Amino acid sequence: MTSWTDLKDRAAAVATRRIAELFEKDNRAPEFSAEFGPFLFDYSKTNIDEGTRDLLLALAEGSGLAAKRAAMFGGAKINETEGRAVLHTALRNLDGSVLVDGQDVMPEVRATHARMAQFARAVRAGGYTGQGGKITDVVNIGIGGSDLGPAMATLALAPYHDGPRCHFVSNVDGAHIHDVLKGLDPATTLVIVASKTFTTIETMTNAATAKAWMARDVADPGAQFAALSTAADLTAAFGIDASRVFGFADWVGGRYSMWGPIGLSLMIAIGPEDFDAMLKGAAAMDAHFREAPFAQNLPVLLALVGIWHNQGCGHATRAVLPYDQRLARLPAYLQQLEMESNGKRVSMDGADLAVDSGPVVWGEPGTNGQHAFYQLIHQGTRIVPCEFLLAAEGHEPDLAHQHLLLVANCLAQSEALMRGRSLEEATAIMTQKGLSGAELERQARHRVFPGSRPSTTLLYPKLTPEVFGGIIALYEHRVFVEGVILGINSFDQWGVELGKELALALAPVLEGRSEGAGKDGSTRALASRIRALRGM
Numbered sequence: 001m002t003s004w005t006d007l008k009d010r011a012a013a014v015a016t017r018r019i020a021e022l023f024e025k026d027n028r029a030p031e032f033s034a035e036f037g038p039f040l041f042d043y044s045k046t047n048i049d050e051g052t053r054d055l056l057l058a059l060a061e062g063s064g065l066a067a068k069r070a071a072m073f074g075g076a077k078i079n080e081t082e083g084r085a086v087l088h089t090a091l092r093n094l095d096g097s098v099l100v101d102g103q104d105v106m107p108e109v110r111a112t113h114a115r116m117a118q119f120a121r122a123v124r125a126g127g128y129t130g131q132g133g134k135i136t137d138v139v140n141i142g143i144g145g146s147d148l149g150p151a152m153a154t155l156a157l158a159p160y161h162d163g164p165r166c167h168f169v170s171n172v173d174g175a176h177i178h179d180v181l182k183g184l185d186p187a188t189t190l191v192i193v194a195s196k197t198f199t200t201i202e203t204m205t206n207a208a209t210a211k212a213w214m215a216r217d218v219a220d221p222g223a224q225f226a227a228l229s230t231a232a233d234l235t236a237a238f239g240i241d242a243s244r245v246f247g248f249a250d251w252v253g254g255r256y257s258m259w260g261p262i263g264l265s266l267m268i269a270i271g272p273e274d275f276d277a278m279l280k281g282a283a284a285m286d287a288h289f290r291e292a293p294f295a296q297n298l299p300v301l302l303a304l305v306g307i308w309h310n311q312g313c314g315h316a317t318r319a320v321l322p323y324d325q326r327l328a329r330l331p332a333y334l335q336q337l338e339m340e341s342n343g344k345r346v347s348m349d350g351a352d353l354a355v356d357s358g359p360v361v362w363g364e365p366g367t368n369g370q371h372a373f374y375q376l377i378h379q380g381t382r383i384v385p386c387e388f389l390l391a392a393e394g395h396e397p398d399l400a401h402q403h404l405l406l407v408a409n410c411l412a413q414s415e416a417l418m419r420g421r422s423l424e425e426a427t428a429i430m431t432q433k434g435l436s437g438a439e440l441e442r443q444a445r446h447r448v449f450p451g452s453r454p455s456t457t458l459l460y461p462k463l464t465p466e467v468f469g470g471i472i473a474l475y476e477h478r479v480f481v482e483g484v485i486l487g488i489n490s491f492d493q494w495g496v497e498l499g500k501e502l503a504l505a506l507a508p509v510l511e512g513r514s515e516g517a518g519k520d521g522s523t524r525a526l527a528s529r530i531r532a533l534r535g536m
């Protein structure tokens with residue numbers, strides 16, 4: 001069984017070895033790649049060799065991953081701190097049965113899915129209308145998992161978007177809802193309030209604002225609202241008819257919820273058929289995750305590469321770099337998925353973690369990132385493992401030449417990160433440009449790229465609904481595997497609670513109803529300056 005010390009020792013032992021050296025062996029690329037369906041995952045441009053891979057695979061075996069995976073898919077309550085099962089996979093594997101507390105949950109999942117499809121069709125075709133006629137705009141009000149998934153997916157699947165326009169409001173900053181509602185016609189707008197709990201302050205505040213906006217023009221504002229929630233009592237109290245409430249169970253985590261009711265805005269945008277194609281792609285990834293041996297299992301391999309770089313080599317961040325413009329919101333989505341899931345400092349049993357928690361995840365689509373932060377990735381003092389995502393083809397046949405340029409840039413970046421440029425090479429280039437002496441030496445040093453910087457590439461043919469579903473399921477399972485290996489609960493999020501509580505307690509201080517006794521000096525001084533700036 002591999003220990004964390006074994007992994008760190010291994011990382012230290014190979015730290016100065018150049019990744020490029022590993023390519024002296026001819027077949028490294030296929031040997032350090034894995035394929036499934038439309039996907040090729042290439043992790044050959046990392047410092048992982050056979051010995052390291054064996055260590056990592058043993059780490060996965062020793063973590064009890066196979067049993068924990070079976071427990072998750074089987075409906076066991078693996079979210080122990082909340083006493084809940086974790087069954088987002090049931091939302092996309094619509095056949096069969098899954099028991100939770102001895103009850104088959106699938107008939108209800110299928111019934112809700114059918115109701116969603118019926119409602120989505122009616123909205124798209126005009127069978128359900130606003131009080132001014134056919135729905136032209138849908139506004140999804142939600143935050144975190146009730147926003148990031150559908151918003152990211154609607155952008156990703158823009159070529160399939162043939163329903164009404166979709167807008168997403170999340171921030172409690174009034175500017176957000178103001179700018180979205182401005183220009184919309186209340187009489188032809190459907191507002192979807194997406195909130196698992198139906199208590200989230202940002203969402204409920206925005207929902208109330210939207211209802212007041214609707215009420216100014218429409219006789220029965222509640223009739224143009226739908227709700228996606230586990231809390232049927234609260235949706236009824238808000239005035240939304242049960243026929244437009246789409247419920248789900250507590251075993252769907254917020255950040256894992258776009259496959260069910262929380263995906264309603266997406267379903268209205270692209271239609272139930274393309275939505276189901278997305279589910280099919282995700283279900284195929286689920287089956288692969290359950291069945292493929294660890295050494296060929298994409299989610300397991302992504303997780304092990306992540307563990308190697310973060311807990312093994314000590315690289316604290318991971319850049320996600322989609323060379324696919326429509327995945328522009330993927331890094332933001334993955335920030336919640338990964339950091340809310342695996343940003344934990346204690347293991348399942350409450351003991352301190354022996355290693356660092358999950359990485360800081362960030363990124364932007366290529367090539368935009370190249371003209372912004374790649375400087376640091378290439379020449380900064382810290383190493384940032386990079387994950388490239390690349391579509392071989394775009395959806396715009398008449399712009400194929402642009403897509404080829406995009407692809408060339410992606411491959412060039414991973415090559416440059418690995419190869420780098422030595423001082424000798426930089427000196428030769430600057431000598432050719434006519435420099436010599438001390439100036440040559442000085443200028444050449446600025447043009448050195450240390451290289452040997454690790455990256456992986458996930459290649460797929462084209463961002464279809466099916467491929468997209470597979471990508472997101474891949475990342476979900478990767479987060480699960482990392483969490484199992486770290487021994488943490490990836491499905492709770494206690495770390496978001498304290499700030500929420502303190503924000504509520506600060507309202508009276510900001511309104512001037514309380515002096516803020518018990519608050520620290522900085523918070524009190526800032527509150528008092530804000531009151532003054534607001535003329536209070």
Ligand code: F6P
Pocket residue numbers: 143144145146194195196197198199200203254255340493496
């Ligand atoms: O505050 C974090 C969180 O609970 C997320 O996990 C969740 O996705 C988000 O808030 C929104 O919650 P809800 O869907 O209940 O409004």
